[in-house]
Amino acid sequence: xxxxxxxxxxxxxxxxxxxxxxxxxxxxxxxxxxxxxxxxxxxxxxxxxxxxxxxxxxxxxxxxxxxxxxxxxxxxxxxxxxxxxxxxxxxxxxxxxxxxxxxxxxxxxxxxxxxxxxxxxxxxxxxxxxxxxxxxxxxxxxxxxxxxxxxxxxxxxxxxxxxxxxxxxxxxxxxxxxxxxxxxxxxxxxxxxxxxxxxx
Amino acid sequence: xxxxxxxxxxxxxxxxxxxxxxxxxxxxxxxxxxxxxxxxxxxxxxxxxxxxxxxxxxxxxxxxxxxxxxxxxxxxxxxxxxxxxxxxxxxxxxxxxxxxxxxxxxxxxxxxxxxxxxxxxxxxxxxxxxxxxxxxxxxxxxxxxxxxxxxxxxxxxxxxxxxxxxxxxxxxxxxxxxxxxxxxxxxxxxxxxxxxxxxxxxxxxxxxxxxxxxxxxxxxxxxxxxxxxxxxxxxxxxxxxxxxxxxxxxxxxxxxxxxxxxxxxxxxxxxxxxxxxxxxxxxxxxxxxxxxxxxxxxxxxxxxxxxxxxxxxxxxxxxxxxxxxxxxxxxxxxxxxxxxxxxxxxxxxxxxxxxxxxxxxxxxxxxxxxxxxxxxxxxxxxxxxxxxxxxxxxxxxxxxxxxxxxxxxxxxxxxxxxxxxxxxxxxxxxxxxxxxxxxxxxxxxxxxxxxxxxxxxxxxxxxxxxxxxxxxxxxxxxxxxxxxxxxxxxxxxxxxxxxxxxxxxxxxxxxxxxxxxxxxxxxxxxxxxxxxxxxxxxxxxxxxxxxx
Numbered sequence: 001x002x003x004x005x006x007x008x009x010x011x012x013x014x015x016x017x018x019x020x021x022x023x024x025x026x027x028x029x030x031x032x033x034x035x036x037x038x039x040x041x042x043x044x045x046x047x048x049x050x051x052x053x054x055x056x057x058x059x060x061x062x063x064x065x066x067x068x069x070x071x072x073x074x075x076x077x078x079x080x081x082x083x084x085x086x087x088x089x090x091x092x093x094x095x096x097x098x099x100x101x102x103x104x105x106x107x108x109x110x111x112x113x114x115x116x117x118x119x120x121x122x123x124x125x126x127x128x129x130x131x132x133x134x135x136x137x138x139x140x141x142x143x144x145x146x147x148x149x150x151x152x153x154x155x156x157x158x159x160x161x162x163x164x165x166x167x168x169x170x171x172x173x174x175x176x177x178x179x180x181x182x183x184x185x186x187x188x189x190x191x192x193x194x195x196x197x198x199x200x
Numbered sequence: 201x202x203x204x205x206x207x208x209x210x211x212x213x214x215x216x217x218x219x220x221x222x223x224x225x226x227x228x229x230x231x232x233x234x235x236x237x238x239x240x241x242x243x244x245x246x247x248x249x250x251x252x253x254x255x256x257x258x259x260x261x262x263x264x265x266x267x268x269x270x271x272x273x274x275x276x277x278x279x280x281x282x283x284x285x286x287x288x289x290x291x292x293x294x295x296x297x298x299x300x301x302x303x304x305x306x307x308x309x310x311x312x313x314x315x316x317x318x319x320x321x322x323x324x325x326x327x328x329x330x331x332x333x334x335x336x337x338x339x340x341x342x343x344x345x346x347x348x349x350x351x352x353x354x355x356x357x358x359x360x361x362x363x364x365x366x367x368x369x370x371x372x373x374x375x376x377x378x379x380x381x382x383x384x385x386x387x388x389x390x391x392x393x394x395x396x397x398x399x400x401x402x403x404x405x406x407x408x409x410x411x412x413x414x415x416x417x418x419x420x421x422x423x424x425x426x427x428x429x430x431x432x433x434x435x436x437x438x439x440x441x442x443x444x445x446x447x448x449x450x451x452x453x454x455x456x457x458x459x460x461x462x463x464x465x466x467x468x469x470x471x472x473x474x475x476x477x478x479x480x481x482x483x484x485x486x487x488x489x490x491x492x493x494x495x496x497x498x499x500x501x502x503x504x505x506x507x508x509x510x511x512x513x514x515x516x517x518x519x520x521x522x523x524x525x526x527x528x529x530x531x532x533x534x535x536x537x538x539x540x541x542x543x544x545x546x547x548x549x550x551x552x553x554x555x556x557x558x559x560x561x562x563x564x565x566x567x568x569x570x571x572x573x574x575x576x577x578x579x580x581x582x583x584x585x586x587x588x589x590x591x592x593x594x595x596x597x598x599x600x601x602x603x604x605x606x607x608x609x610x611x612x613x614x615x616x617x618x619x620x621x622x623x624x625x626x627x628x629x630x631x632x633x634x635x636x637x638x639x640x641x642x643x644x645x646x647x648x649x650x651x652x653x654x655x656x657x658x659x660x661x662x663x664x665x666x667x668x669x670x671x672x673x674x675x676x677x678x679x680x681x682x683x684x685x686x687x688x689x690x691x692x693x694x695x696x697x698x699x700x701x702x703x704x705x706x707x708x709x710x711x712x713x714x715x716x717x718x719x720x721x722x723x724x725x726x727x728x729x730x731x732x733x734x735x736x737x738x739x740x741x742x743x744x745x746x747x748x
Contacts, residue, residue, distance in 0.1 A: 061580070125567060131733055134737055135737035137722060142567070167729065169592075170707060198566075198571050199571065199619070199625065200570075
């Protein structure tokens, strides 16, 4: 009896871990691609995820303006051009209704890259902390990312991504904002990213 | 005045390749540029080179110190100044001509040059007035030829123009040695020595001279070799040369050369002399370029400041800006050579007017020193040509004893200039979106980032790439002028180039450009960081003035 009890516990843990890993495959596949060849000394992951609602709202705005050729959101701030919109208006509304404030913080087991270091927002956004790293000659960055959301078939996913240099804050990454992903041949690939109309 | 419009002039203008020097980057670099592979050469000459020309016969004989500040001389008769800091010589065989930028207190709205054409061992002076539109000015800026230049040019002989006495007549003080750059002046109480010509006062049009109080018992003039003693603080005074020269005529003025070198034998600055009626009948004047088919056109600083750019500058508001940053912004608006309007004009000869509000953003959700974005209406829709620059209080705001590492004024100026250029990029997007005529062809040419998808997948990165390619120099000039108070002569100093690059240091282009070495990148980041927190970073000491 005792033996079976341990088997169940192990199964629960295994199932739980694998489920979590699958959910974050989309983020990890993205990071593998995004950081491929990128030179860095440290990447600080902000453990508090970015806001899911803001992610969806940015997608929604882009969706509404997708056919407006005078919209600089569609002509400038979505890149590359997005031809597959995984969520229509109705689905966007469903997404927004079902979104819950996802308070689960990022942790080491969520990422494949084991070199990431994890910091709370009040540290990684703190000026004193950033100043203390100034002049070290190291290339340090901050990774901020939201939890992903998926379509019903789990073919498409969205999440918000913001990757910046630790002290000066500029973004050296190719993508920023709401990232639209698609699963192709069991691997997630970037379709596009939708940015806020902001110059840094 | 006589306006020459004969057909010979057509040929004269068709032959030359007009090399247009419009900005200090080109203006101040004595860099020869062969514009005709056979024989025509144009370049910007230094003051020493100018004085060395035989026809100049020692004119502009000024002290070394003066050369750092003397850039403008004023003509009372014609009520304009010329800029000695940016003189173009055009040479072809034994022939050469000189083109000086003309600066007016009240802008004429047209590009003008003082054109000196060799004649009888001296020069004949002409005013060349170019009726260039925005596209022409853009071509000038890019070193391209101006279409149909003949139809846009007036050639006006300058009767009684005497360059030898520009801004040199001075009678306010009694003097002991005759006015010259080495004279001593007694005002009844103190002894003074002439120090330098600062320029023309923008508000009054008066020449601004700087004198040094001389307290030596002998009141001997300084030698300028460093052995002088007793020089007190410098003082400024204004001399209204217009009234003096206007009443005495050029004859009186021409005798005042004093130690500045005199007119020189055989020099024809004023072919008719003071007795000449000056109505164009003087046989000394004619086609200034007859037989000499070359001419140089040089931009003046007023032509580099479009009305729209001035309007944009006026529309930059800062109601919610911290006090120190607001003061920096106001200073940026009044720089002599690279104020905000001129920077914008440099980017675009005819920018669309837009609004830009700059505010210190409390509880900023971004970690950058600043961002530039659009203003939105109550429905969340972006408003065209209406932008907001948000400054991060981590860097901006006031320094306190508990929080002393706020950005100094130099860093704030750097960020403001950087973001103002971003706002301009936003306006280009709006130009295209709203169908501003020519925006796709001309604006996109100026803003390569608009075709962002050819640059890369990141508009922000593309904008920074364009900045790196095109605008580091102008940013550096503006930053240096802000910090030193002096327009940049020649190349900007490295520290200011580094600061201009600093704003791009997190963009992909910073790591990929072959303009920078690994050592450059480290120095730039440390410099940028040092000014941003106003404390040393590695071997870089901040040079900016703290915000207190």
